[in-house]
Amino acid sequence: MLFRDIIGQGAVKNHLIQMVKQNRISHALLFHGKGCVGKLPLALALAQYVHCENRGDEDACGVCPSCRKHLNMAHPDMHYVYPVINDKKRKTVSDSFIEEWREIHKERIYFTHSQWVDFIKTKDSVGQGMIYTDESQEIIRKLSLKTYESEYKVIVIYEASRMNITAANKLLKILEEPTDKTLFILTVDEPESLLPTIFSRCQAISVGPVDKNELFASMVKNTAYTPAQITSAVNISQGCVCRAYEFLESSEEESEKLNSFIKIMRNSYSGNVRGMIEWAEETGRLHVDEQKQLLIYFSAQLRNNLMKTLSAASLAVMTPEENDFSAKFHPFIHKGNIGFFREEIEKALLYLERNGNAPLILLDMAFTFHRFFKLPKN
Ligand SMILES: [Zn+2]
Structure with missing residues (x-):
């Protein structure tokens, strides 16, 4: 990791670089700050800078062995x-x-603890991610190794607050008797979540929220989202890079769901068989959990549209895009057909649950919807 690949955090980078240059590295550093603000990337960049054979003024060289x-x-x-x-x-x-x-770092620089756990989770795994007691034995073993190539050995402990209590106590013992030329870098969201005795052994470095302008500039450069979308993401992010990305991804998912809803409703209403088949085929390719999510979304949208028909728009919870479609669509959803629509969706959900043939179930549902649009309003 290079310092220049980390978004913002100029002051922290500079502080770390000066520490190395002036040979003032303390044996245990603690990077703390809420969310994905760059604590782990900074720890990795610092380690690389310490080890670099051709250190520059502001960053590691990036090319030495x-x-x-x-x-x-x-x-x-x-x-x-x-x-x-x-x-x-x-x-x-x-x-x-x-x-x-290694794999997750090839994909992204910033990730949350739960993204990491999802990444390693298997169907047989248990737990929410923890640093187990076994790990402290490993740390002790690694400390006993000679350094191979560099002056310093670096041990980065990501999410140090997730150490179980035995591991934490063993780490404390290690930190109490510093080994020469070993640098520990711990990262945590909240320093209070660490044993106070560990905290007091470390030099704490606060890593604040990522600067909004720098986050905006990075996202404009590295994503295909529009500046308006990025502005909203940055504004709700509170300086957490993952939160900004999650916002964009979830709004993308939401708009895919809405597009699917618009497609099935238009085609079912007009009785466009080809359109219905196309919709059923493409939806049939989604994972069954996504299909179920989508149908639940349809049900909620139908309810929202009914509320507008009943002049109870305040009870309809909709995004501006959903509202746009609903403006013309809602009169077609009324007391005379809402029950049938929702019953049909429940039926499809049940069949999907039983692992039925998804495209057929969905197509059948689309055909049936067509009839419901013809029902009288009460
Ligand atoms: Zn280098």
């Missing part, structure tokens, strides 16, 4: 500790999950 090993997350003097799950196949230590750890 040491930097290249860092970029592949395979530097022999760099150790990673992070929460893992118990999947009953592997030992509950970070190294058992190193392939996934």
Whole structure:
């Protein structure tokens, strides 16, 4: 990781770089700050900077053998500790999950703890991600190793507050007797979530929210979203990069659901068989859970449209886009057909649940909808 790939955080970067240059690195650093503001990326960039063989004034060189090993997350003097799950196949230590750890970093620089846990979760796994007691043995073993290539050994502990109490107490012992030329970098959201005795052994560095303008500029450069969409995302993000991205992804999902709703309603209303088949085929390719989510969404939209027909628009919870479609559509949903629509959706949900043939179930539903539009209003 290079400092320049991290969004904003200029003051923290500068502080860390000065520390290295002036040889003032304390043996345990604690990066704390709420959300995905860059604590882990900063820890990784600092480690790479410390190890770089051709350190620049503002960043590691990125090309020396040491930097290249860092970029592949395979530097022999760099150790990673992070929460893992118990999947009953592997030992509950970070190294058992190193392939996934490398993999997620190839995909993204910023991720939340729950995104990480989802990434390693299997159907047999239990737990929400924890640093288990086994890990402390590993840390002790790694401390006993000689450094291979560098002056410093670096141990990054991501989400250090997720250490179980035994592991935390063992880490405390380690921190109480600092080993020469070993740098610990812990990252946590809230420093209060650590054992106070661990906290007091570390030099705390606060990593605040990412600057809005810098987040905006980075997202404009790296995504295909419009500046207006990015502005909304940045505004609700509270300086957390993942929150901004999650907002954009969920609004994209919402608009896909709305598009699907518009498509089935238009085609069913007009009795456009080809359109209904096309809709059933493309929806049939989604995962069954997504199909079910979609039908539940349809049901909610139909209810919202009924509320508008009944002049109770205040009871309709809709986005501006949903409202736009509803303006012309709502008169077609009324007391005379709402019950049938919702019953038909319930039926389709049940069939999907039983693993029926999804495109057929959906097509059947679309055909049946066509009849409901013809029903009298009461
Ligand atoms: Zn380098």
